[in-house]
Amino acid sequence: MTAADPLAPATLGPVSLRNRVIKSATFEGATPDGLVTPRLIEYHTAVGRGGAGMTTVAFLAVSPEGRIQRGQIHWQPAALPGLRRLTEAVHGTGARISAQIGHAGPLANSRSTGSPSLAPSRRFNPLSLSFDRTASRADLQRVVDAHARAAIAARDVGFDAVEVHLGHTYLAGAFLSPKLNRRRDEFGGSPARRADFPRRILAAVKRAVGDDVAVLAKLNMADGVRGGFWLDESIPFARTLQADGHLDALELTGGSSLLNPMYLFRGDVPLRAMAGALPPWVRPGIRLFGRRFFRHYPYEPLYFRDHALRFRRELSMPLILLGGVTDLDGMRTAMRDGFDYVAMARALLREPDLINRLRRDPAARSLCTHGNLCAASIFTGTHCPLDADGTAALVRAGTRPVGAP
Numbered sequence: 001m002t003a004a005d006p007l008a009p010a011t012l013g014p015v016s017l018r019n020r021v022i023k024s025a026t027f028e029g030a031t032p033d034g035l036v037t038p039r040l041i042e043y044h045t046a047v048g049r050g051g052a053g054m055t056t057v058a059f060l061a062v063s064p065e066g067r068i069q070r071g072q073i074h075w076q077p078a079a080l081p082g083l084r085r086l087t088e089a090v091h092g093t094g095a096r097i098s099a100q101i102g103h104a105g106p107l108a109n110s111r112s113t114g115s116p117s118l119a120p121s122r123r124f125n126p127l128s129l130s131f132d133r134t135a136s137r138a139d140l141q142r143v144v145d146a147h148a149r150a151a152i153a154a155r156d157v158g159f160d161a162v163e164v165h166l167g168h169t170y171l172a173g174a175f176l177s178p179k180l181n182r183r184r185d186e187f188g189g190s191p192a193r194r195a196d197f198p199r200r201i202l203a204a205v206k207r208a209v210g211d212d213v214a215v216l217a218k219l220n221m222a223d224g225v226r227g228g229f230w231l232d233e234s235i236p237f238a239r240t241l242q243a244d245g246h247l248d249a250l251e252l253t254g255g256s257s258l259l260n261p262m263y264l265f266r267g268d269v270p271l272r273a274m275a276g277a278l279p280p281w282v283r284p285g286i287r288l289f290g291r292r293f294f295r296h297y298p299y300e301p302l303y304f305r306d307h308a309l310r311f312r313r314e315l316s317m318p319l320i321l322l323g324g325v326t327d328l329d330g331m332r333t334a335m336r337d338g339f340d341y342v343a344m345a346r347a348l349l350r351e352p353d354l355i356n357r358l359r360r361d362p363a364a365r366s367l368c369t370h371g372n373l374c375a376a377s378i379f380t381g382t383h384c385p386l387d388a389d390g391t392a393a394l395v396r397a398g399t400r401p402v403g404a405p
Helices: 038-049 077-091 137-156 171-176 196-209 231-244 271-276 283-293 305-314 328-336 346-350 354-360 373-377 391-396
Strands: 010-012 015-017 021-023 054-061 096-102 123-125 130-134 161-166 214-222 249-254 319-322 341-344
Touching: 015 096, 038 054, 038 077, 054 161, 077 096, 077 137, 096 137, 096 214, 137 161, 137 196, 161 171, 161 196, 171 196, 171 231, 196 214, 196 231, 214 231, 214 305, 231 305, 249 305, 271 283, 271 373, 305 319, 328 341, 341 346, 346 354, 346 373
Parallel strands: 021 054, 021 341, 054 096, 096 161, 161 214, 214 249, 249 319, 319 341
Antiparallel strands: 010 015, 123 130
């Protein structure tokens, strides 16, 4: 079979895309009051103007305690008019737009949100210096229902897709993890029992929106920690999701924001800057012991490819390859491997118009250095710091700034 052209039009479930490139969810840090701002709209319309097929808004919490911190949007009536302005603005660029929905679970800072953080099992939460509350059966049903309501709201304000977050040890991903889920009821123990809660979420979302929008999920292939969710469980779980039939595509990721975040990012570890993005009471510990938490993984192109190929061999459903996709060669490799779409994050932070540049010059290379300073700006307005002092204008013109690698 001839491999698909990554820059040619494609369909994702009921959605037509102008190409197979998706801007993956990266928390924008552009909603200090939990509402859409002009900065958030510009963040995503820049990606749309730059040529991507779809951009993903992160992280739209399904409930107030589902936020990581208070400066995040959750699905409340006050947020809906702004979200509609956002979707209309992105559609005006010719791109599609997806809403990442989920519940932060043990990643939530209850000091910031004002609500107790939920987790599969009781665990000390260093972000709030308190213990996560073990989610009751009633809590879990409430969270399932909240996902369904969020999906309906996303559809009604104009989103083309919803992406359910099952990765990075957010609440649903934490239930999948044998390291974090130590329950002895029907939601813990065996892989099948730990998978029950995420499966209920996806079933509820699909029932809520049917084929009106594309339904995606972001799934960890591996947590990157000893005793965590790994390929021996994630591949069978993905087969189960395929059999359930609730998804139009599965985005493959890895790493735990709670336990090993650099497994996802790869590249340099700017420890001092990352510590500065955390609550003040956490910073001294990070500066002393941060190298154990922010581990170094050398960057390489398509760094999740080997893991993802194992999923591709096992599954027939559409798959989205994420991780080190920065140029047309990598996209074409993904298409030859049988992946249906590619997801990009840091490269589009550096150059929102990278896709248009690749159309003009197929040999173009991303200006992203994988230095990960962007990750340190996550709560103050996620951006590439290399865009300072006029660099962004040069990037938009398609030229390489002096001194850029």
